Amino acid sequence: MLKHETRALVRPVRPSDLPYFVRGFAQLSAESRHLRFFSQASELSPKQLKFMTEPDHRQHEAWGALDLKGPEPTGIGVARYVALPERPGVAEVALTIIDAYQNHGAGTLLHACLHLTASRHGIHTFYYDVLWENSKFLRYLRSIGARVTGSEANVASLELPVYAAPRDVPQNDGTSVRFARLLHDVMTATPVDA
Numbered sequence: 001m002l003k004h005e006t007r008a009l010v011r012p013v014r015p016s017d018l019p020y021f022v023r024g025f026a027q028l029s030a031e032s033r034h035l036r037f038f039s040q041a042s043e044l045s046p047k048q049l050k051f052m053t054e055p056d057h058r059q060h061e062a063w064g065a066l067d068l069k070g071p072e073p074t075g076i077g078v079a080r081y082v083a084l085p086e087r088p089g090v091a092e093v094a095l096t097i098i099d100a101y102q103n104h105g106a107g108t109l110l111h112a113c114l115h116l117t118a119s120r121h122g123i124h125t126f127y128y129d130v131l132w133e134n135s136k137f138l139r140y141l142r143s144i145g146a147r148v149t150g151s152e153a154n155v156a157s158l159e160l161p162v163y164a165a166p167r168d169v170p171q172n173d174g175t176s177v178r179f180a181r182l183l184h185d186v187m188t189a190t191p192v193d194a
């Protein structure tokens with residue numbers, strides 16, 4: 001259950017999720033597209049869609065959330081890591097939550113799921129490229145322990161340890177305490193058949 005009584009199904013992405021990606025991208029605001037993709041592309045290419053919906057669940061993982069409230073499930077968002085071939089044990093992360101669902105806790109929940117999978121597959125560090133103007137997301141990442149490791153033009157590079165347990169998360173404020181609690185919840189959740 002997310003904030004505002006949104007009941008969500010959370011699970012790894014599979015190829016049959018492709019229609020959710022097409023519809024979800026169409027629902028993203030220009031601002032969110034810019035913050036996530038650093039561009040104003042109007043649609044995802046077939047190549048991008050294939051890549052996004054076919055993670056190998058080890059070196060490339062994507063967790064998605066679906067809203068179960070209506071007659072048909074609708075996409076809420078997705079969090080993904082992709083291992084960097086030139087840096088063993090390091091994976092690049094990106095998160096996208098459809099605007100109508102932002103601030104409901106879905107981003108933090110999916111991010112916690114990524115930590116769980118990565119820690120089980122030998123990934124120890126997450127890497128993020130974030131526009132400097134994306135101040136809320138930068139604040140969120142820093143709250144849970146990310147460090148800025150580089151800056152080029154308008155993009156900040158950050159690194160964060162992959163957390164295998166809630167006790168490893170530095171819990172200094174509400175954001176990090178929330179993240180640690182959700183990490184605990186996903187680690188102890190009982191999987192449903194979905």
Ligand SMILES: CC(C)(COP(=O)(O)OP(=O)(O)OC[C@H]1O[C@@H](n2cnc3c(N)ncnc32)[C@H](O)[C@@H]1OP(=O)(O)O)[C@@H](O)C(=O)NCCC(=O)NCCS
Nearest residue numbers: 032035036095096097102103104105106107108136137175
């Ligand atoms: C950034 C993003 C993934 C956060 O997901 P979310 O589901 O809205 O976040 P949550 O509700 O779990 O909140 C997590 C924190 O993110 C912060 N946040 C970051 N960007 C935000 C945004 N655009 N809207 C609302 N909250 C945002 C919140 O303040 C919150 O901090 P808090 O715990 O101190 O309140 C989402 O807003 C989004 O998809 N934005 C557009 C794309 C993007 O910026 N991606 C990140 C770069 S890859």
